[in-house]
Amino acid sequence: MSETLARADALSYGLPNKKEETMATTNKGALGHIRVLDLSRVLAGPWCSQNLADLGADVIKIERPGSGDDTRAWGPPYAKDAEGRDTREAAYYLAANRNKRSVTVDISTQEGQALIRELVLRSDVVLENYKVGQLKRYGLDYASLREIKPDIVYCSVTGFGQDGPYAHRAGYDFLIQGMGGLMSVTGERDDLPGGGPQKAGVALTDLMTGMYATIAILAALTHRDRTGEGQYIDMALLDVQVAMLANMGSNYLSSGKTPKRWGNAHPNIVPYQTFACADGHLIVATGNDGQYVKFVEAGGRPELAADPRFTTNPLRVQNRDVLVPLLAAMVLTRTRDEWIAQLEAVGVPCGPINGLDDVFRNEQVQARGIVVDVPHPTAGSTKLVRSPMRLSETPADVRTAPPTLGQHTDDVLQGLLGRSADEVAALRDKGIL
Numbered sequence: 001m002s003e004t005l006a007r008a009d010a011l012s013y014g015l016p017n018k019k020e021e022t023m024a025t026t027n028k029g030a031l032g033h034i035r036v037l038d039l040s041r042v043l044a045g046p047w048c049s050q051n052l053a054d055l056g057a058d059v060i061k062i063e064r065p066g067s068g069d070d071t072r073a074w075g076p077p078y079a080k081d082a083e084g085r086d087t088r089e090a091a092y093y094l095a096a097n098r099n100k101r102s103v104t105v106d107i108s109t110q111e112g113q114a115l116i117r118e119l120v121l122r123s124d125v126v127l128e129n130y131k132v133g134q135l136k137r138y139g140l141d142y143a144s145l146r147e148i149k150p151d152i153v154y155c156s157v158t159g160f161g162q163d164g165p166y167a168h169r170a171g172y173d174f175l176i177q178g179m180g181g182l183m184s185v186t187g188e189r190d191d192l193p194g195g196g197p198q199k200a201g202v203a204l205t206d207l208m209t210g211m212y213a214t215i216a217i218l219a220a221l222t223h224r225d226r227t228g229e230g231q232y233i234d235m236a237l238l239d240v241q242v243a244m245l246a247n248m249g250s251n252y253l254s255s256g257k258t259p260k261r262w263g264n265a266h267p268n269i270v271p272y273q274t275f276a277c278a279d280g281h282l283i284v285a286t287g288n289d290g291q292y293v294k295f296v297e298a299g300g301r302p303e304l305a306a307d308p309r310f311t312t313n314p315l316r317v318q319n320r321d322v323l324v325p326l327l328a329a330m331v332l333t334r335t336r337d338e339w340i341a342q343l344e345a346v347g348v349p350c351g352p353i354n355g356l357d358d359v360f361r362n363e364q365v366q367a368r369g370i371v372v373d374v375p376h377p378t379a380g381s382t383k384l385v386r387s388p389m390r391l392s393e394t395p396a397d398v399r400t401a402p403p404t405l406g407q408h409t410d411d412v413l414q415g416l417l418g419r420s421a422d423e424v425a426a427l428r429d430k431g432i433l
Contacts, residue, residue: 029056030394034221037119038062038100039107039128039140041069043173043203044237045157046096047210049127052217053099054387054396060119060412061097061403065104065433068405069093079379087378089402097402098374098384103413104406104433111432113138118417120145120152124224125217129157132167142232151230153220155213161236171237173203180205180241185248188263197261209240270316270323271295274353275331282336284327285349289313294346299330376401409433 034057038049046061046069053059063069075090106112117140120126126145128135135141142154156162159171177183177199187198213235220231242249248259251267259267264283266272271292272285286292289312296304304310304326309319316323331339336352343350352358359365369386376382379401387396413419413427427433 028394029054029396030391032056032394034058034125035060035123036125036127037116037123039116039126039130039135040157041129042071043096043206044209044213044235045127045129046071047207048155048157048213048217049100050096050098051210051214051387051389052125054389054398055391056394056396057125059100060123060408061100061102062107062116062119063102063104063405065106065406065431068102068104069097071096072405079376079382081378082380089376089379089382089404094382094384094402099399100403101408101412102403102406103409105409106432107138107140109432111427111430113140115413115417115427115432116140117145117148119412120149122416123149124153124221126152126154127157127213127217128155131170132158132162146230149230151224151228153217153224153230153233155217155220155233155235157209157213157235157237159237161239162234166238173206173237174199176205176237176241180238181245181248182241185245185259185261187261189261189265192263195261195263205237205241205244208244209235209237212240212243265320265324268317269313270320271327273324275328277331277339278333278335280336281353282331282339283351283353284331284343287349291348292316295343295348296327296330298342298346298348299327299333301326301330372398374398374401377404377407406433 031052034052036049036052036057036059038045038059038061040046040049041063049057049059049061061069067073071093072088072090074092076086077091078086079089079091079094081087105115107116116138126142128140133141136144142152142156145152145154158167159176160166160169177186178197182205183197183199186200188195190196213233216233216235220233224230247268251257251259264274269285269287272287274281274283276282284295286295292310292313293305296302304323308315310316310323334342340350340352354362360371365371370388371383372386373381374384382401384398384401386398389396409428410421410424413424413433414421419427424433
């Protein structure tokens with residue numbers, strides 16, 4: 001038996017003494033006492049672990065030697081160095097991996113598997129998004145790891161979950177948006193130009209799965225702290241997509257009628273949509289009858305408030321095909337900024353449709369400090385979007401840039417597992433790291 005395997009075996013029935021360990025960074029985050037072993041890649045899993053890292057957890061990202069997370073190659077665009085040259089850090093990867101430590105380990109080898117088991121003994125959470133059953137071949141599935149660390153919280157993220165007829169299928173966000181119904185209610189109406197199904201502009205199902213996984217892990221950690229009991233979390237993209245249909249799903253279950261696409265309109269509220277104005281487009285979101293009255297009065301059409309066809313929202317929904325063209329003609333007479341000023345003055349929710357250049361120039365976005373410039377080992381510095389979670393006593397923060405591939409391998413193996421520099425070098429020479 002190799003020294004690495006022997007060391008892991010010796011640890012199997014004796015959990016490490018937490019007092020002898022220190023976390024990677026000293027921080028005041030709410031999860032500063034938690035360590036996450038992140039075996040996930042691409043987006044749903046990394047989005048979850050980034051949330052945990054933002055809240056202070058020590059996230060150790062395990063990556064394949066030589067290539068790492070698939071998204072490292074998903075460019076251009078890439079982060080640029082001080083001379084404006086592309087680095088090897090794809091912007092896609094940067095979006096989901098801040099505040100983590102990168103360690104390269106070949107988990108297909110016995111010695112690599114032993115290293116992972118050692119790290120599990122020093123972790124609170126394992127997060128993975130391998131195909132169903134794949135990690136069992138390596139002895140890194142929940143059942144195997146629970147034997148050596150009974151209180152581990154183990155979260156698996158897959159396309160379709162751990163059971164059911166689709167369990168062994170690969171799941172991708174685009175496919176799940178279609179299969180899970182989101183594309184059936186996203187896009188312009190079929191009877192209008194450009195009508196047809198559309199996917200969301202970002203990988204919404206992946207992102208929401210990451211968010212749900214974050215909540216589930218926090219709940220499991222709370223349960224562990226109360227009872228000492230770990231548990232398994234089975235997160236599926238399809239489950240999440242069906243759950244996040246929200247009112248659309250409820251509309252169908254209540255009526256038996258399949259919802260249709262409404263483009264930028266709303267199936268249950270009128271007017272709640274975009275309108276073309278003299279120099280662009282405007283969003284008007286009247287959530288009640290009083291806001292509707294103020295809208296048409298501001299537009300010089302008070303008779304539309306008194307018209308018996310439009311006095312209540314249910315009537316406006318019923319008669320939308322009559323009302324909306326009248327409102328569209330009204331809005332077209334003024335510029336976007338004129339409308340926004342007038343409607344904000346009377347309390348009617350409205351706003352522009354911004355490009356990302358407008359978004360990041362927006363005075364509110366800038367006042368909230370959403371964009372931060374973070375030192376980066378190859379780019380010099382890189383701009384990141386900080387977490388939107390604002391906690392007064394334990395703030396979510398950007399402590400470190402997304403790591404370069406294997407940036408922290410030596411630190412973790414030597415500082416956490418007690419390997420010598422020579423041992424680490426030998427593992428690297430053998431291709432384990």
